[in-house]
Amino acid sequence: MTRPLLPVASPFELAFEFGRGSWLYSQSGERYLDFASGIAVNALGHGHPRLIRALKTQAGKLWHTSNLVRVPEAERLAQRLTEASFADVVFFANSGGEANEAAVKMARKHHSATGRPERYRVVTFDGAFHGRSLAMIAATGYAKYLEGFGPKVDGFDQAVLGDWQGLDALLSAQTAAIMLEPVQGEGGLRTVEPEILIRLRQICDERGLLLILDEVQSGVGRTGKLFAHEWSGIKPDIVTLAKGIGGGFPMGACLATREAAKGMLPGSHGTTFGGNPLAMAVGNAVLDIVLDAGFFEHVLEMAELFRELLVGIQRQHGELICDVRGAGLLQGLRLHGDPLELVHALHAERMLSVPARDGVVRFAPPLTVRPREIKEAARRIQAACTALRGKSGSRQSRPGKPEAASSSATLGLRP
Ligand SMILES: *Cc1c(COP(=O)(O)O)cnc(C)c1O
Numbered sequence: 250m251t252r253p254l255l256p257v258a259s260p261f262e263l264a265f266e267f268g269r270g271s272w273l274y275s276q277s278g279e280r281y282l283d284f285a286s287g288i289a290v291n292a293l294g295h296g297h298p299r300l301i302r303a304l305k306t307q308a309g310k311l312w313h314t315s316n317l318v319r320v321p322e323a324e325r326l327a328q329r330l331t332e333a334s335f336a337d338v339v340f341f342a343n344s345g346g347e348a349n350e351a352a353v354k355m356a357r358k359h360h361s362a363t364g365r366p367e368r369y370r371v372v373t374f375d376g377a378f379h380g381r382s383l384a385m386i387a388a389t390g391y392a393k394y395l396e397g398f399g400p401k402v403d404g405f406d407q408a409v410l411g412d413w414q415g416l417d418a419l420l421s422a423q424t425a426a427i428m429l430e431p432v433q434g435e436g437g438l439r440t441v442e443p444e445i446l447i448r449l450r451q452i453c454d455e456r457g458l459l460l461i462l463d464e465v466q467s468g469v470g471r472t473g474k475l476f477a478h479e480w481s482g483i484k485p486d487i488v489t490l491a492k493g494i495g496g497g498f499p500m501g502a503c504l505a506t507r508e509a510a511k512g513m514l515p516g517s518h519g520t521t522f523g524g525n526p527l528a529m530a531v532g533n534a535v536l537d538i539v540l541d542a543g544f545f546e547h548v549l550e551m552a553e554l555f556r557e558l559l560v561g562i563q564r565q566h567g568e569l570i571c572d573v574r575g576a577g578l579l580q581g582l583r584l585h586g587d588p589l590e591l592v593h594a595l596h597a598e599r600m601l602s603v604p605a606r607d608g609v610v611r612f613a614p615p616l617t618v619r620p621r622e623i624k625e626a627a628r629r630i631q632a633a634c635t636a637l638r639g640k641s642g643s644r645q646s647r648p649g650k651p652e653a654a655s656s657s658a659t660l661g662l663r664p
Contacts, residue, residue: 261596268295271615271622273601284612284626285601289434289466289579292493293538294615300496303534304527313525322529329536333475335484336504340513341524345465345491346380348501349428351518352487353384355505356426356459357404358512368425371461374410376436376607377429379463388428391606410445416452426459426487427452431477434466437607438574438581443481450483459486459509465501469493470539470616472577473549480576493616496535500528539616548616551623552577555612558627566634574609578618581611582630594633600626 265273271294273281327339342348353371360368379388386394387402395401408416427449433439453460462485467477478485486509491501559580563570572583584591588610595602603611
């Protein structure tokens with residue numbers, strides 16, 4: 250069947266009509282356990298009554314006014330995000346890629362405003378994902394995303410995390426910033442150890458570089474804190490958010506210190522839709538819930554339970570699974586074979602997961618997931634693994650082989 254959608258995505262033959270909490274329902278009444286959450290977007294699950302109320306109330310009042318006038322809900326959300334973080338100012342965008350574009354422009358402008366306009370290059374890392382705009386595919390540095398789109402946008406250099414000599418060789422008088430995800434999402438759930446972030450912070454301080462953290466996937470409670478970088482205790486200069494912050498309503502944000510943002514003056518950057526009243530009403534409602542007493546404790550309890558169960562599954566299916574990866578409620582299994590096989594086997598068990606690069610099947614349940622749903626997920630993963638083994642019964646069983654350093658669960662070597 251030819252469809253009138255540009256075929257850049259290849260969706261599974263699944264479609265859903267409505268959702269409640271951690272569950273999705275198809276037209277024919279089938280019920281799927283949703284451990285994809287629209288790729289870590291529906292942080293509060295489907296149909297959360299407080300989000301519905303916030304959106305409906307705002308929809309009846311005002312949708313869009315533009316940045317020609319003040320948007321009180323945006324000022325309120327920015328105020329709350331800065332009070333809860335390292336940041337002094339916030340720029341609202343509509344997506345992760347746009348938030349990252351703002352971050353890179355801000356870093357360049359910072360140096361330009363400081364009298365060092367030659368500093369425009371940004372160092373990113375292998376396994377990164379920063380979005381699909383022309384600049385962000387250059388930042389991501391993944392060959393498949395760059396192919397056929399003409400010359401790679403200049404100004405991005407890619408290092409291997411943990412290779413400090415290699416990083417040192419890339420840093421030059423033209424470097425403006427270092428940019429990375431504290432937990433790599435699309436790249437395969439490698440987590441950056443706190444020691445690595447601390448050392449990167451030191452390098453940035455010594456050389457006058459800005460540290461940009463892409464928390465589009467890891468932020469808004471995913472790891473059991475509002476921002477994943479809080480686990481390391483460091484203060485970044487710029488942080489980007491998107492996915493979880495809108496709970497399913499499209500929005501992004503670029504948070505920064507006043508110093509990092511000092512070049513961004515009236516007229517230097519903009520967006521038509523960013524920070525519109527609808528997105529801001531939902532963003533404020535998401536924050537109300539995420540910042541509620543006990544919310545992060547719940548995420549950590551669920552994460553620990555899920556981790557234990559995944560490790561148990563890995564032990565039983567060592568010939569299929571070589572690693573349990575991730576942090577908080579962004580966890581996954583690294584497979585010896587094709588992760589899509591497990592994703593499909595999970596469909597047969599009526600459960601959604603997300604494939605990632607590096608052989609990983611990713612699980613990003615709603616942060617509101619219940620203990621019995623975590624256990625139910627483990628049961629379905631277990632069943633899917635058993636089914637896969639049955640299918641490949643004639644295949645030679647392989648013991649878990651030792652991992653190469655470049656594909657270990659944490660990025661890089663200890664400094
Ligand atoms: C999803 C993602 C992006 C891109 O976000 P879009 O909203 O698709 O532009 C950027 N960075 C990270 C870490 C992501 O997970």
